[in-house]
Amino acid sequence: MAAEGYEEMSGNGELEESSATEASEATASPRAEMAEMSEENGGPAVAPDVSVRPDPVSFSMPPPAEDDEGELPADFERLWKAAHDNPQDFTGWTDLLQYCEQESHITASRRALAAFLTRYPLCYGYWKKFADLERRAGFNNKAEEVCVQGLQAIPLSVDLWIHYINLLLGTLDMNLPESPSRIRSVFEDAVVAAGLDFHSDRLWDLYVEWEKEQGNMKRAVAVLDRVLKVPTQLYNTHYDKFKDQLNGQEPEEVLSTEEYEELRTLCRQTQKAERAKQAQEEEEEERPPGEEEPATPEGTDSEELMQKIREQVLLRRDKVYQDNEGEVRKRWHFEDAIKRPYFHVKPLDRLQLRAWHSYLDWEVAELNKDPKDPQDSQDPQQDPDQAATEEPEVTVQPQVDSEGAAVAHDDTRVRILFERCLIACALYEEFWIRYNQYLESQSLEEARAVFKRACEVHLAYKPNIHMQWATFEERHGDLSEARRVLEALEKTLPGLAVVRLRRAALERRAGLLDQSEALLREAVDESKENPTLHAFFSIKLARLLLKLGRNPSRARGVLQEALEISPDNDKLHLNLLELEVSGDPSAEAVQECVTRALAAALAPHTKILFSQRRLQFAEDYSNSIASVLSVYEEHQKLLKELGGTKRGAENGDEDSEKMSKSDDGSAVAVSAEVAATMAHVPITTPPPPVVGADASSQAAYGGYSSWYQQPQYGSYGSYGSYGYQNTWNYNQGYYPPS
Incomplete structure (x- = not known):
């Protein structure tokens, strides 16, 4: 693949090395900082012709140019279909692109590159291939449009900026007066967007060399002067070049007019003071008759004065250089730990993810530290491997400009680092979420833009971040946008139950209970071909109707309809039994529910739980002892049939209190609690064995936790937890011996 900054597909499909560095999306803050630096150092502060903003969501591919190509290559449709049927298969896309390149078919190549870059806009090498394709075909304007589209997706791509500039240099008529101005504006746009990157040295060097070729040494030195404040990998070479230019030419030719006149006046005053002092020391010495004190011709500057000006310039720049060197040194071990x-x-790998987290932790901590704190001036040396695993305790030193004044440290560095991180870690939700959390306290629009970029470009098939986006919008009062996000996610990932539940919950919280019910009922109707999923949604709908709609009749109807499709689903039986028991006491309804469950193909321990619950209901609500004893005898008979001879509890203590609530809140039997409860009641025979109850019940419930990922509710506990213990067994002779 075309790996950002390091790997690129060659013409024959093999990977080849590139000296490029990584690319990333830039924010508006670096633009303001670089514009300020430009004005400080005499550089042009003009608005660039090309406005490149970090908004990959809004970019659209340029329309294909007209050509005379005939039919598409033979295997194009096959490879095209394979790539679109599985858009997450990167290999399928690269196979398609390599085939189009081998066939040298411009129409096929355009279609393939446009579709590929819509899904993988961070692969800068393919933007270059696209631009070169248009240029070779003679469509220079289309080539420029492609470069601009790529830079909107990855504004921090040094390589793509250089490719764009070289394209303009090769296609513009430099004899026209507006051409140099346009090139310069693009250079300014480039250093504003990508100039603060740690690996942006090649871009700065190209800018300097181009200004020198134009014969404007002042502009070239002004660019060098600006980069002296930027902590980059080759920071020292920029200072060496600055000194070479200063020493190789007259200061007036390389310095801005304001700084030159200021230093010239200062150095002349210094010279006069030194000469006055020297004259005072030599005033006693007599000169030969007729000889006068030598004087510098009016209007000219001596070489001594020029040398003093150079010394003053370097004295000022040394302060900036030393501070910048400290910034580079503190970042060096973090940069060295990042291998991709x-x-x-x-x-x-885990170490790389940890390295990015450590770097972000440190950069954010730098923003919040007080530069006046003595501890903040420390600069400990740290091992690169340690940097990837531990958060360093280093602090930022205040930057100084050419006048020695402190330069404010804002959050530009943090944003730049986040944007760089989101190139290497674009497929990891955790970094997008972390960036959003950082921006949310500063600007909701910026935080929203991060969610938009993540969900609509890079993480279209990751449901968690989409649901977090919906939560973000709901939390800030934009319910319509929250609905849109969840609806779009459900279209992308149809059948994901948790998304439908989130949509229903959103409407319920908004007070639209009818809409919430409609969403669940639609899910029930659409999942009839999947009995397990149908039962899951039926239970959710029934509980909504029962708990919030206060309509047990409709809830009962939903569960009964679901049992017609899934008669052996123990969760449906358990929820229906709970509905009958918790409502108005009806022995007939409970009896019918238990009879239906015992006739189904349920696990033995589940049937025992239903029988125990019926016995408990009879004990609590029956009007005659005969009916209680009748239920008791049926329970004993069931125990014997299912392999056990345990006598039931004296007072039917085995009730729904021994059940825990499942992940969806429904009553689910837990055999371990049943066993614990049975220890508190007198028995005349050993209890029936309960083997693998938890595993079998979980399997029987269909593994609903895979859809509804919420912590399970804790169990109600045994009677002992309420302090009842054996006091309930006061009448141990209540039931006759079996």
């Missing part, structure tokens, strides 16, 4: 700063579909 470019985009790739292959997973990152």
